[in-house]
Amino acid sequence: MTTTPSLRLATAADIEALLGMMRRFYAIDGYPFEREKKERAIRQLLEESVFGEIWLLEDQGRPVGYLVITVGFSLEYNGRDGWIDELFLEDGCRGKGLGERILKHAISRAEAFGINFLHLQVERHNEVGRRLYERLGFEGNVEQGGLIIRRKIICVFME
Numbered sequence: 001m002t003t004t005p006s007l008r009l010a011t012a013a014d015i016e017a018l019l020g021m022m023r024r025f026y027a028i029d030g031y032p033f034e035r036e037k038k039e040r041a042i043r044q045l046l047e048e049s050v051f052g053e054i055w056l057l058e059d060q061g062r063p064v065g066y067l068v069i070t071v072g073f074s075l076e077y078n079g080r081d082g083w084i085d086e087l088f089l090e091d092g093c094r095g096k097g098l099g100e101r102i103l104k105h106a107i108s109r110a111e112a113f114g115i116n117f118l119h120l121q122v123e124r125h126n127e128v129g130r131r132l133y134e135r136l137g138f139e140g141n142v143e144q145g146g147l148i149i150r151r152k153i154i155c156v157f158m159e
Contacts, residue, residue, distance in 0.1 A: 003060055005098060007105055010054040010066065015042055017063040018054065025088040029123055045070070052082070053109060057089070057102065065089040067102050069109050077117040082110050084120040099129070103136050110153045119150040 010018060019038060026033040045051055050071070057065035068085040084106050089098055110118040120138065122129050133149055140149030 005057050005059040005064055005093070007055050007057055007067075007102070010046065010056045012043070012046055014054075014056050014063065015039060015046075018042055018056070018066055021063065021066055021088050021090070022086070024090075025086065052085070052113075055102075055105065055109075057093070057098065059093070064093045065098065065102065067106055069106055069113075071113050071115065074117070080113065080115045081117045081119065082113060082115040084118065087120070099132055100136070103132065107136070107151065107153065115153050117150050118153055122149060 019035060019042070022038055023033050023035075042054065045054055045068070052068065052070035055067040055069075056063055057067070065088055067087050070083045070085045072081050072083070073079065074081040084103070087099070087102060087106070089102075107118065118138075119140075120133065122133060130149075133151075136151065138149040138151040
């Protein structure tokens with residue numbers, strides 16, 4: 001990494017790069033990766049932005065990470081809620097403050113979507129990630145083998 005990586009909205013032209021990073025991300029914890037299903041889901045999210053956004057992190061035009069934010073609705077959370085569905089950084093980009101930068105971007109995008117609560121799931125073994133999330137205001141409890149943590153988003157839609 002020689003420059004400060006940039007974030008931009010992903011497009012259909014980024015699908016192959018996204019699929020490659022997804023495959024590496026899923027392999028970390030042994031999650032199944034069904035390419036056709038993932039490609040279909042990516043295309044749907046890119047075409048129907050009401051469901052959320054995919055952001056690509058690039059270093060000198062080379063994809064080095066991605067962020068997926070999705071939007072839902074919850075009576076428990078008084079309206080719109082959202083998920084940081086996926087956040088991935090290539091090995092060489094970890095430990096350089098990029099995770100925090102991407103999370104702050106996700107929080108900003110959640111505010112723009114009018115999301116009241118932003119959720120994410122972190123694997124139990126990911127202590128570094130969990131500490132980062134908690135430092136940025138996420139809190140939660142252990143559910144279904146992983147840790148579900150959420151962050152309240154302050155916005156005018158909630159009042």
